[in-house]
Amino acid sequence: MPDIIQLLPEYLANQIAAGEVVQRPASVVKELLENAVDAGATSVQLIVKEAGKQLVQVVDNGSGMSATDARMSLERHATSKIRSTEDLFRIRTLGFRGEALASIAAVAQVEIRTKQPGQDTGTLLLVEGSQVTSQTPTACPDGTSIAVKNLFFNVPARRNFLKSNAVEMRHILDEFQHLALANPHIAFSLYQNDLEVFNLPAAKLSQRIVALLGNTYKEQLAGCEEVTPFITVKGYIGKPESSKKSRGDQFFFVNNRFIRSAYLNHAVLSAYEGLLARDTHPFYVLFLELDPKAIDINVHPTKTEIKFEDEKTVYAVVRAAVRQALGLHSLTPSLDFEGDVNFAPIRPLRTSTGGNSFGSGGAALPAPARAVEFNPDALAASVAAAARGLSAAPKSARCPRGPPSRPAASWRPFIASWASPCARPKPKCRPSRQLPRCLSCLLHTRSRPKTRARSRWPPRPWQRPQPARHAGAGPLRAAGREVGPDAHRPGGRP
Helix, strand or coil: CCCCCCCCCHHHHHHHHHHHHCCCHHHHHHHHHHHHHHCCCCEEEEEEEHHHCCEEEEEECCCCCCHHHHHHCCCCCCCCCCCCCHHHHCCCCCCCCCCHHHHHHHCCEEEEEEECCCCCCEEEEEEECCEEEEEEEECCCCEEEEEEECCCCCCHHHHHHCCCHHHHHHHHHHHHHHHHHHCCCCEEEEEECCEEEEEECCCCHHHHHHHHHCHHHCCCEEEEEEECCCEEEEEEEECHHHCECCCCCEEEEECCEEECCHHHHHHHHHHCCCCCCCCCECCEEEEEEECHHHEECCCCCCCCCCEECCHHHHHHHHHHHHHHHHHHCCCCCCCCCCCCCCCCCCCCCCCCCCCCECCCCCCECCCCCCCCCCCHHHHHHHHHHHHHHHHHCCCCCCCCCCCCCCCCHHHHHHHHHHCCCCCCCCCCCCCCCCCCCCHHHHHHCCCCCCCCCCCCCCCCHHHCCCCCCCHHHCCEEECCEEECCCCCCCCCCC
């Protein structure tokens, strides 16, 4: 049986690798911008046409490449970042695998112009589908310019998989923001279809945040800094009242590399506990600096996921740093012990000449009062005695149901103040809002139970709304119910 395992051609291997490295135009933008930053550029320009489907070009003023390095950069696993296994645990650069340019050149038409400072001429390389079609000297400024045209021209299925221009441009803007925030000392500019979108000069981090995200962030930035022997946390957080429903404005950078970490995001949210509205998320831009030996960035092809050697310590330091920043900038509620709180003064105890006293010169304590027990029978007797006092009033002025007996002499002041007869003599005392009830009516009148009105259509005649009458024409009627002193007369319709 013949051997069936064979080594894949280089161009086919590059296309397979491009499926992991280059997923959309934003992936090309990320790789080219990272190479420009690693080259020591102080000014980076990004030019995009048709959301990166037609053109993605990055121009920088970095160190540039020689003719040999320019040709070697298109080979797989060719890099200037690491040399040995030990260098893998001391990575400070953004790129280190040497797969970016080789993967991009496998699925696009690439034009590279590069020149080192001090050289008279530069190098021009034309690549199409991993094949170098031309290499000639050229006149160009110092630095490197890489133009990627017609992305996925030889992979129709992948090109049809791309989203609309608006969606792809949104991903490009995200990658541009990540690199611009991580490197505020570098000037960045972005052009979309020959229109300037961003022009960011080198500035401080706070100015870069406002220039990228908008002037609304100027008033909500609060500095955050915590230095420990293990990790250093620096950056800015937002005020709790400025939180949003979306999670877009949350950035973590570890050694100037943007990462996504739900674990660290939970640490920040726990620091904001009790300060955020429901289903809202705070704004933060936090930079974590720690020894490269304590992290592993070679986890995901996009290098946005990393592993920490001691993630619990990182969690605790991040949470403490954010909590401290909230307290320093008075973003958390606190007790005001210096305020003028109106406490009532303490009243001194009453003293008497007699009674027990502590010591020879101590003030005597008051004698304990006799406890008064609640007696319902006594209360009922008092009410009955007050009711009997109504018999002293004239017969024409008192209610017909008043008891005939006379009250005792000790209850006469109570009767005079609380048990006066009705103001208007009527056949029966009519309780209303204007006329008070007499005590006899309170004892003998039974209140009618309230019944819940039942809806009925069409409404009955007395339930229909009636126009308001003049005040002197009689009681007001509203929705069939009488309002006034005679609202509850016997025989009236409820």
